[in-house]
Amino acid sequence: MLRRLCIIISVAILCQLNSSLTLAESKKPQQPTEFPPNPLEITTPDPLLPPLIDKQQLTLSELQSLETALDELNQEAAAKLQAGDEEAAFAIWNREVRLRRYLGSLAELQALSRFGAIAWNQNASEQVRYITQRLQTIQKQAQKQKTVDLDLMRSLGEAYQRVRSPQLALEVYEQILITVQQQQDAVAVLQTLTTMGELHLSWFNYPQAAATYEKLLNLTATQSDRTNELAYLQQLRYVYQQTKQSQPAVDVLQRLAEIYEQKNDLTKIPELKLAIAANYESLAEENPSLLREAFNNYQEAYLIATRSRQYVRAGEALEKLISLYLAQEQIDEALQTSQILIETQEQAVNYYGMMQAYDKIGQLYLERQEYPQALTAFQKGLELAQQLKHEETYFNQQIEKASSPKL
Numbered sequence: 001m002l003r004r005l006c007i008i009i010s011v012a013i014l015c016q017l018n019s020s021l022t023l024a025e026s027k028k029p030q031q032p033t034e035f036p037p038n039p040l041e042i043t044t045p046d047p048l049l050p051p052l053i054d055k056q057q058l059t060l061s062e063l064q065s066l067e068t069a070l071d072e073l074n075q076e077a078a079a080k081l082q083a084g085d086e087e088a089a090f091a092i093w094n095r096e097v098r099l100r101r102y103l104g105s106l107a108e109l110q111a112l113s114r115f116g117a118i119a120w121n122q123n124a125s126e127q128v129r130y131i132t133q134r135l136q137t138i139q140k141q142a143q144k145q146k147t148v149d150l151d152l153m154r155s156l157g158e159a160y161q162r163v164r165s166p167q168l169a170l171e172v173y174e175q176i177l178i179t180v181q182q183q184q185d186a187v188a189v190l191q192t193l194t195t196m197g198e199l200h201l202s203w204f205n206y207p208q209a210a211a212t213y214e215k216l217l218n219l220t221a222t223q224s225d226r227t228n229e230l231a232y233l234q235q236l237r238y239v240y241q242q243t244k245q246s247q248p249a250v251d252v253l254q255r256l257a258e259i260y261e262q263k264n265d266l267t268k269i270p271e272l273k274l275a276i277a278a279n280y281e282s283l284a285e286e287n288p289s290l291l292r293e294a295f296n297n298y299q300e301a302y303l304i305a306t307r308s309r310q311y312v313r314a315g316e317a318l319e320k321l322i323s324l325y326l327a328q329e330q331i332d333e334a335l336q337t338s339q340i341l342i343e344t345q346e347q348a349v350n351y352y353g354m355m356q357a358y359d360k361i362g363q364l365y366l367e368r369q370e371y372p373q374a375l376t377a378f379q380k381g382l383e384l385a386q387q388l389k390h391e392e393t394y395f396n397q398q399i400e401k402a403s404s405p406k407l
Contacts, residue, residue: 038130214236322341361377
């Protein structure tokens, strides 16, 4: 009897447990889908549209009324965002942009581009994804057409840029480029390549940027377009500087210098010569024979800067020459150049530069144990330090060293 009672109790407990488990499973929340539906693809009828209307059936009057209403929705959304209600603003913009397609693909793209920029600035990544998905849908539809609508594609490329999708934008511009090349539209080819170059550059894709600007450079050379040639060379200079490609940089810089020489514009040349010399210094680390090119270009920079009264640039060139002479242990040449540097800094009214030059001369003479000459240099440096009220203690210490050399 007792055994039978235990069996009955056990069965009751198991039934209760099973019932509880079933109830728990029934109450278990459903797993959400990975992504909610794109609000830009909703097809629910909208009060702003006539009932059961197709976009091809809208009359001109209806289209005009719809456009006015959508402009008002855009303003309403902007006001909501200004008031801090982003959720309501985005809901209105999604509706507005969704209905813009009834005004044509170009009108929708322009609205998507505007909304995309807003969403990006608000750091609304999910909304940016929705807009990008819709742009891709429009792109697929456009690619099915027999002819390329260039206005549509350019607007699409711009919209991709607004949502920071450079690769998608470049795919569009590649298609535009092929089309305008086939049409032999030289102006459009230049414009498209320029846009692509700027896009590569803005996303730090320096290899592709360089390749694009090289193409542009070749095109402008055949068209004798000097203005754009200068602009593309400057962009290439920047790219090669960023990627530390010294030889291509030298080629570009020399080409720039030649153009300014032909224009007899000496003001730009010293700075270019300084940059050329610096790149030759880098190249000389692997090929020491190129160090002579660095010397030559620093000297040319100094001469042209002096001729055009750019004494600050002239001083920079002399300082670089002094460093090179010292690296080569050519002390006499370094001292002679330092004396010229003092004269140049005086013409530039750069007393601080003069003071530094006297210090450099003094240190060189100290190393050679030519103490009277070192003392003279430090004394002149002290005079300038007193005028500037800067580093007076330092120069007094150097004078003491030169006056009481250790035997």
